[in-house]
Amino acid sequence: MLKVPYTTGYLSEHFADDEYATLAGYERRGGYRALKQVLAEVAPADVIELVKASGLQGRGGAGFSTGLKWSFMPKDGGKPKYLVCNADESEPGSFKDRILMERGPHQLLEGILIAAWATGAEKTFVYVRGEYREPADRVERAVAELYEKGYLGPKVMKKAFRHDVVVQRGAGAYICGEETGLLESLEGKKGQPRKKPPFPAQHGAFGMPTTVNNVETFCHVPHIVLRGAEWFRGIGTEKSPGSTIFGVSGQVQRPGLFELPLGTRLDEIVFEHAGGPLPGRKVKGVIPGGMSMPILPAHQLDVPMANEFLRERKTMLGTGGIMVMDDTTCMVRASCVISWFFRDESCGQCTQCREGTGWMHKIIERIERGAGQPDDLAILLDVAAKMEGQTICAFSDAAAWPVQGMLRHFREDFERHVALGHCPFGECFEL
Amino acid sequence: MVISPATRARIDAEIAKYPKPRGALLPALHLVHADHGHVSPETARELAEIFAIAPVDVLEVVSFYNMFFDRPQPRHHAYVCTNLPCSLRGARALLRRLEEHLGVHAGEPTPDGRLVLGHEECLGACGYAPMMRVDGDYHEDLDFERARRILDALE
Numbered sequence: 276m277l278k279v280p281y282t283t284g285y286l287s288e289h290f291a292d293d294e295y296a297t298l299a300g301y302e303r304r305g306g307y308r309a310l311k312q313v314l315a316e317v318a319p320a321d322v323i324e325l326v327k328a329s330g331l332q333g334r335g336g337a338g339f340s341t342g343l344k345w346s347f348m349p350k351d352g353g354k355p356k357y358l359v360c361n362a363d364e365s366e367p368g369s370f371k372d373r374i375l376m377e378r379g380p381h382q383l384l385e386g387i388l389i390a391a392w393a394t395g396a397e398k399t400f401v402y403v404r405g406e407y408r409e410p411a412d413r414v415e416r417a418v419a420e421l422y423e424k425g426y427l428g429p430k431v432m433k434k435a436f437r438h439d440v441v442v443q444r445g446a447g448a449y450i451c452g453e454e455t456g457l458l459e460s461l462e463g464k465k466g467q468p469r470k471k472p473p474f475p476a477q478h479g480a481f482g483m484p485t486t487v488n489n490v491e492t493f494c495h496v497p498h499i500v501l502r503g504a505e506w507f508r509g510i511g512t513e514k515s516p517g518s519t520i521f522g523v524s525g526q527v528q529r530p531g532l533f534e535l536p537l538g539t540r541l542d543e544i545v546f547e548h549a550g551g552p553l554p555g556r557k558v559k560g561v562i563p564g565g566m567s568m569p570i571l572p573a574h575q576l577d578v579p580m581a582n583e584f585l586r587e588r589k590t591m592l593g594t595g596g597i598m599v600m601d602d603t604t605c606m607v608r609a610s611c612v613i614s615w616f617f618r619d620e621s622c623g624q625c626t627q628c629r630e631g632t633g634w635m636h637k638i639i640e641r642i643e644r645g646a647g648q649p650d651d652l653a654i655l656l657d658v659a660a661k662m663e664g665q666t667i668c669a670f671s672d673a674a675a676w677p678v679q680g681m682l683r684h685f686r687e688d689f690e691r692h693v694a695l696g697h698c699p700f701g702e703c704f705e706l
Numbered sequence: 707m708v709i710s711p712a713t714r715a716r717i718d719a720e721i722a723k724y725p726k727p728r729g730a731l732l733p734a735l736h737l738v739h740a741d742h743g744h745v746s747p748e749t750a751r752e753l754a755e756i757f758a759i760a761p762v763d764v765l766e767v768v769s770f771y772n773m774f775f776d777r778p779q780p781r782h783h784a785y786v787c788t789n790l791p792c793s794l795r796g797a798r799a800l801l802r803r804l805e806e807h808l809g810v811h812a813g814e815p816t817p818d819g820r821l822v823l824g825h826e827e828c829l830g831a832c833g834y835a836p837m838m839r840v841d842g843d844y845h846e847d848l849d850f851e852r853a854r855r856i857l858d859a860l861e
């Protein structure tokens with residue numbers, strides 16, 4: 276099956292077209308016009324201003340202003356500067372960057388080259404998770420095409436501007452998606468996140484000023500250059516402009532990718548675009564933004580998918596990975612799977628995270644088995660609270676939030692397990 | 707020498723791409739795995755020499771990442787993703803049936819050393835679940851029969 280979004284927009288309109296992944300095919304569809312325009316007539320500082328004015332927010336989970344991030348790079352030419360493309364997509368529920376690389380590697384590389392011009396970076400490291408062999412191969416092939424054509428190397432498009440791109444493959448570690456964990460891994464070390472400050476813009480890859488952006492973030496940039504900040508702000512919401520590629524997974528009729536404006540309502544995505552629940556089932560809860568984000572119950576899905584609205588419901592857009600659970604699903608069991616993942620992937624540096632993820636999983640597993648104690652729920656919430664805001668990176672918070680969300684909205688599932696001494700969900704997936 | 711001259715040349719080409727040589731350690735480990743399937747103590751010593759680090763520095767990196775191994779591996783690796791999106795679509799039942807079919811528990815190699823069946827965390831195929839990764843290749847939208855045929859065809 277060809278993996279292209281069911282609904283397309285400016286990012287994905289050509290993804291069904293195999294030729295689009297080649298340099299010739301990309302250029303035939305207007306590719307690299309934005310880069311040529313920028314190199315010919317836009318000063319780096321003006322590119323940064325344009326991206327700031329567009330309101331583009333990073334699509335890797337944190338939603339930080341991309342233009343602002345670029346402006347943190349030092350302006351003087353003292354040290355070499357680098358860009359890093361975070362293609363370590365590992366957040367459960369997220370699978371858009373993979374398709375952005377497979378179907379449109381040149382769109383990504385054009386965005387990277389424009390960012391390189393804007394920030395004065397001489398080299399980009401594209402860090403692709405090791406399991407993504409096909410996406411990494413596609414990007415590597417595209418990079419080779421660019422060197423052949425003189426779009427990369429000592430004189431990008433015959434201008435006095437050098438840029439090189441190196442594709443590095445990760446080797447299986449969720450924490451390498453955290454930007455400083457990624458930098459450690461890029462330097463050939465264990466991917467354990469660094470203390471901040473110093474921030475990457477001062478001391479990043481190999482000790483040099485570095486900007487790290489997600490794959491999708493770069494992909495928006497050529498479109499903003501060609502069509503302008505006003506056009507971009509006309510899509511999405513006032514505070515969250517542009518479209519994004521949502522991934523829908525779990526118990527729906529039509530799981531897959533959907534490019535839609537930010538601010539599209541979650542119930543519209545689940546019930547209309549993804550076809551709603553399987554026959555005879557009802558939606559019970561939906562994780563809106565990848566597994567780290569707190570779940571929403573069925574009666575709270577009337578929310579626009581943008582951070583300013585999701586925050587009011589104590590969750591976030593994250594990576595836009597939407598996970599749907601229906602009424603056959605036991606939320607204790609789902610929590611057990613979630614907490615196992617975080618336990619398994621904690622890098623072990625910080626006590627609160629290393630111990631907390633283990634405790635949470637043990638308690639949830641005990642409740643699921645029917646051996647839960649009445650005060651287990653209070654202990655769980657206490658552990659979760661002590662994991663938040665205490666550690667080097669946000670992993671520990673990301674492990675605490677989904678458990679807190681489950682207890683906020685599905686406490687009854689947990690209480691029934693404890694009261695009955697067994698799991699009451701006979702039809703749920705096996706553990 | 708465990709690392710062949712051809713692989714050594716490729717490692718040197720990787721080193722040239724980085725501001726500091728050690729940046730090429732992960733690429734070098736991938737190259738070594740392509741040749742040998744794992745990093746032996748001897749290979750770790752040779753890599754340590756190339757990168758001017760201690761063998762333990764190589765081995766701690768090997769042990770940190772799921773895709774690197776410090777001992778010989780079965781001929782094939784098959785991993786079923788059992789993270790939540792896949793579990794919601796039957797991945798755990800699929801894994802159990804494959805375990806029964808092969809007569810092994812997940813994580814244990816088959817006695818003939820042909821294959822290890824395991825489970826893996828999210829592989830970015832959530833919309834195409836259940837799925838498994840076999841020797842690096844993705845197989846998606848699986849049912850038991852298709853998965854069984856894929857595993858049975860491995861030599």
